[in-house]
Amino acid sequence: MRFPAPTAGGRINPQKWLRKLHAWTGLALATVVLLFAVTGFLLNHRDVMKIPALQRQEVRELVSLADMPATPQALLVQLALPLDPELGKLRTTVEAAREMEWEGRRVRQPERWRISHDTPSLSTRVEYWVGSSQAEVVRTKPNLWLHLARLHMAIGTGPGWILLADAVAIALAALSLSGFWLWGRLHGSALRLGVLALGGGALVVTLALLAG
Structure with missing residues (x-):
């Protein structure tokens, strides 16, 4: 990138430099703006005026356990799932055992573990009821468009991608x-530029309020 040379008076023309x-x-x-533009358009139409481009394939599996795990971490070791917290977002939720009403009787619902791991290319969900000999594993594989949309939403991405998106x-x-x-310098006065700025801001706020 070559910057404008100084003028005869030794001053740099800010308009040329800015252009x-x-x-x-x-x-x-x-390239990155095109990615965000296309995925933003598809995300905007995922519910209203739906465009069926964001697709996913889900596979459910019941896995038998050799031993009853004592902790969620031990469960992951038995399942041998490649859920690296460095390569995605790993979350573990433990729901305590509780008494509940079922068909007119008081029963005790056992403790439940829920483990989820997300990367842009794959989502994995594990559910286990303490005391059971099986765990349910659900893998969700997005198609290319949904993969790109998950990058747009920073699902399962690392600090590098977050910083890149911030820079963009x-x-x-x-x-x-x-x-x-530049438009104001080339086509209008400062007054016209100010009026357009205020008018554009008011229009955006009005549309946002109407959309809500």
Whole structure:
């Protein structure tokens, strides 16, 4: 990227400098912005005016256990599932045993363990009732579009992807502001620019309130 040379008076033209920065930043972000644009469009239509692009394949399996595990970690060891917390988000929920009404009788519901692990390419759910000789394992595999959408939503991603998405968001905000400023410099006065900014902000707020 070549920055504008100083003018005869030794000053750099900020408009030319900003135009070059705007263009090169847009070029550098083009692929990631396209990813977020397409997946954002599909996510926006996942319920209302549904577009059937985000698909998943679910496989359920009952796994017999050689021994009754004492802890959720011991259960994962028996199941030999590759649920690496470094490669996704691992969550464990323990529901305590409790008394409940069932068909007119008081029964004791045993403790239940729920383990979930998410990466952009796979979701794994494990459910186990303490005392049982079996555990249920549910694997959900997204298709390509849903995989990309899960990246958009940062499901099971690591710090590197989060920081990249943050950088893209900041760069997009900078592109919006620089584009707005350039338009004002090329096509309008400061007063017109201010009126457009206030009008655009009011329109966005109004549409957001109406949508809610």
